[in-house]
Amino acid sequence: MKAFREMSKEELASQKEQLAAVYKEYQGKNLKLNMARGKPSPEQLDLTLPMLDVLNSKSDFMVEEGDVRNYGVLTGIHEAKVLMGDMMDAPADNVIMYGSASLTLMYDTVSRSYSHGVMGSTPWCKLDKVKFLCPVPGYDRHFAITEYFGIEMINIPMHDDGPDMDLVEKYVNNDEAVKGIWCVPQYSNPSGQSYSDEVVKRFANLKPAAKDFRIYWDNAYCVHHLNPEKPAHLLEILSECEKAGNPDMVYKFGSTAKVTFPGAGISAIATSKANIEDIKKQMNNQLISHDKINQLRHVRFFKDGAGLRAHMAKHAAILRPRFEAVDEILTRELDGLGIGTWTKPAGGYFVSFDAMEGCAKAIVARCKDAGVVMTGAGATYPYGKDPKDSNIRIAPSFPSLEELKLAAEIFCVCVKLVSAEKLLEA
Amino acid sequence: MKAFREMSKEELASQKEQLAAVYKEYQGKNLKLNMARGKPSPEQLDLTLPMLDVLNSKSDFMVEEGDVRNYGVLTGIHEAKVLMGDMMDAPADNVIMYGSASLTLMYDTVSRSYSHGVMGSTPWCKLDKVKFLCPVPGYDRHFAITEYFGIEMINIPMHDDGPDMDLVEKYVNNDEAVKGIWCVPQYSNPSGQSYSDEVVKRFANLKPAAKDFRIYWDNAYCVHHLNPEKPAHLLEILSECEKAGNPDMVYKFGSTAKVTFPGAGISAIATSKANIEDIKKQMNNQLISHDKINQLRHVRFFKDGAGLRAHMAKHAAILRPRFEAVDEILTRELDGLGIGTWTKPAGGYFVSFDAMEGCAKAIVARCKDAGVVMTGAGATYPYGKDPKDSNIRIAPSFPSLEELKLAAEIFCVCVKLVSAEKLLEA
Numbered sequence: 091m092k093a094f095r096e097m098s099k100e101e102l103a104s105q106k107e108q109l110a111a112v113y114k115e116y117q118g119k120n121l122k123l124n125m126a127r128g129k130p131s132p133e134q135l136d137l138t139l140p141m142l143d144v145l146n147s148k149s150d151f152m153v154e155e156g157d158v159r160n161y162g163v164l165t166g167i168h169e170a171k172v173l174m175g176d177m178m179d180a181p182a183d184n185v186i187m188y189g190s191a192s193l194t195l196m197y198d199t200v201s202r203s204y205s206h207g208v209m210g211s212t213p214w215c216k217l218d219k220v221k222f223l224c225p226v227p228g229y230d231r232h233f234a235i236t237e238y239f240g241i242e243m244i245n246i247p248m249h250d251d252g253p254d255m256d257l258v259e260k261y262v263n264n265d266e267a268v269k270g271i272w273c274v275p276q277y278s279n280p281s282g283q284s285y286s287d288e289v290v291k292r293f294a295n296l297k298p299a300a301k302d303f304r305i306y307w308d309n310a311y312c313v314h315h316l317n318p319e320k321p322a323h324l325l326e327i328l329s330e331c332e333k334a335g336n337p338d339m340v341y342k343f344g345s346t347a348k349v350t351f352p353g354a355g356i357s358a359i360a361t362s363k364a365n366i367e368d369i370k371k372q373m374n375n376q377l378i379s380h381d382k383i384n385q386l387r388h389v390r391f392f393k394d395g396a397g398l399r400a401h402m403a404k405h406a407a408i409l410r411p412r413f414e415a416v417d418e419i420l421t422r423e424l425d426g427l428g429i430g431t432w433t434k435p436a437g438g439y440f441v442s443f444d445a446m447e448g449c450a451k452a453i454v455a456r457c458k459d460a461g462v463v464m465t466g467a468g469a470t471y472p473y474g475k476d477p478k479d480s481n482i483r484i485a486p487s488f489p490s491l492e493e494l495k496l497a498a499e500i501f502c503v504c505v506k507l508v509s510a511e512k513l514l515e516a
Numbered sequence: 517m518k519a520f521r522e523m524s525k526e527e528l529a530s531q532k533e534q535l536a537a538v539y540k541e542y543q544g545k546n547l548k549l550n551m552a553r554g555k556p557s558p559e560q561l562d563l564t565l566p567m568l569d570v571l572n573s574k575s576d577f578m579v580e581e582g583d584v585r586n587y588g589v590l591t592g593i594h595e596a597k598v599l600m601g602d603m604m605d606a607p608a609d610n611v612i613m614y615g616s617a618s619l620t621l622m623y624d625t626v627s628r629s630y631s632h633g634v635m636g637s638t639p640w641c642k643l644d645k646v647k648f649l650c651p652v653p654g655y656d657r658h659f660a661i662t663e664y665f666g667i668e669m670i671n672i673p674m675h676d677d678g679p680d681m682d683l684v685e686k687y688v689n690n691d692e693a694v695k696g697i698w699c700v701p702q703y704s705n706p707s708g709q710s711y712s713d714e715v716v717k718r719f720a721n722l723k724p725a726a727k728d729f730r731i732y733w734d735n736a737y738c739v740h741h742l743n744p745e746k747p748a749h750l751l752e753i754l755s756e757c758e759k760a761g762n763p764d765m766v767y768k769f770g771s772t773a774k775v776t777f778p779g780a781g782i783s784a785i786a787t788s789k790a791n792i793e794d795i796k797k798q799m800n801n802q803l804i805s806h807d808k809i810n811q812l813r814h815v816r817f818f819k820d821g822a823g824l825r826a827h828m829a830k831h832a833a834i835l836r837p838r839f840e841a842v843d844e845i846l847t848r849e850l851d852g853l854g855i856g857t858w859t860k861p862a863g864g865y866f867v868s869f870d871a872m873e874g875c876a877k878a879i880v881a882r883c884k885d886a887g888v889v890m891t892g893a894g895a896t897y898p899y900g901k902d903p904k905d906s907n908i909r910i911a912p913s914f915p916s917l918e919e920l921k922l923a924a925e926i927f928c929v930c931v932k933l934v935s936a937e938k939l940l941e942a
Binding site for chain 2 (some may be wrong): 108129130134138139140142143145146147149152157158159160162190191193194197198201204205206213215216231232234238239302351352353372374375376377378379380381382383384406430
């Protein structure tokens, strides 16, 4: 088929008619398919079931800090710090163990800065204006946190090697109101890029106007390679920041949400010792410790970083065919039509699709009416506002392969139908 | 022995000399005993070990909301709300499940009010002054939260039937800056009282000057009776508040910290539906759900409230001899000396001891030097300042019975020694 833009009005109208008929057929099937959220599939969850057997009524619960079943050990057990440090590429001494989700950890980090400041700086709630930089497209739940705290969000375009660093430097180095930037540095959510060494070095060498500026480095997909034998390379930012004389400038976040169980995993922050001391002052008022039994459960199950990576290879084997299926169907149905581009990520949980300008909302709405739930159009931008109404996040992980193929086919029909309508309007 | 105050200087000096010798002997033993924190003993923790076997690789993880192993269900699974509602004397629909500790839940509740207000009220961080009422003696971790947020704490004396309600009404009904009161209504920490029906009714009938005033009802010991066949009676405050036309005035907090595992249990808030909606708006930015696997683990283990109460009877059987031993030793060593009074609680985790004015710090210091760690004197008061330097919290739960007896004996020697010294100074 030729590109839609090269078609005559008549050709387009005929296309539209045919597509509308196919669409109607799908609608008649009362389907319930979901490509909205980055949820692991039941098959993936089954991989971690044996973890629930490693601690039981006969187990020994003693670790170097004492009995994990009782109160205490504010920052988590050392063995868990070693495991998470290995996963997050950070020394155990730079790790604080948190609760069952890194989202809560990130929220709490912003909340603490808002109410009490960062290392003695003015609490953000006492400032007239606080701003965060938001590489776009990005993760809606990051943006929800900053929006909730009334923080002004500034869009930063993503390039193939990471965020537009000229713009990042311009803002961070000149505007004291800029207190943070949200980053998913490896297999970015949703667009899948990993930051280049140059980008990481430029981050590390920022000269922030605000002393309390921090990089919110959410390395959510640090071990989530689709091809474990060809993992993405990411320069370690904590040590780069230290080399650059900015040891306290980064908070690294990680969790086992998509390693073990979403919402029932363990999470951690890795950062400088000075930041750790600052954070502990607050934590000491908020809790006695997070769930150390679950920490130990993870440690006993994986044993070490190698065990964790071997586990991730099993996830990859389940996820890879799903990503391949989506790419095959998009290629088959849309290649050469000039109405959409999409990413071919080497890891993470998403395919990012860019439709023609002004089409994303209509495509997602069409999908919904045919029983295919997608992430809301605009969700990948701060305030839910995609200025081009173009980006759609595809999450291939949760449905079965069969359902996923059907959902991807319906998605392609919707893309073509909406695009034809759009071009006919013009 | 006669009362210390009735002794002549010579008699006191002779007492002091004898006590100093006994004390020195204890010091020579290099003991390491601890009556500082309300930690369950290892025996108690063992009671819950079978809970770690109820969910395993062969289990079914489906509940009415779906698969507990995956994302979702912000406020927790219904079955857990039923269980915690039963424990906390509240309908399941009025319950939100939280994480592994109610301390974090209470912190987060204050933090949310500080950053975003309560049901649309001005966030506390935008106010010049926020005050909390603090019945004393009370729980140091409550006071730590309010102190951390710069909230002014006002001491309210505890009577046998609860806080001094004349004073509570005076403050709450007239001062708009008073936004909350910390309550442990049953087996109060540390003094062990349970609030009378009249006190609960006076709470429910408060006419707060501040619309965003809330009662922080930390019913930490709601099922923690030392004699399960004679549980304390506590009027249910949510429904009393509703009857009184103050449906939104109370947050009830509860957790299984001392039912299953401290720091690895489940916690919940029970409150009005309007408060629940208000809280959900914030939670939705902080998390996707708390650990639902642990919620289900608790549900499957206890089955229902009756199962939970049967479990608590086993705790009571372990705790009761410890409380009895402390009371026996204090009675044997101190009764009639006029240098201290103490509580005989019917539940909870503490014995509250009142020494002669100006003696608590010295007694705790003496204990420490003989290898017996007590909660810091003053900890039971806001800002760590006991105006009379008199109250000491005794936590009998953690040590073995043998260790506990020894610790209590040393404590009594310290009380007598410090009191004799004090009287000799006068």
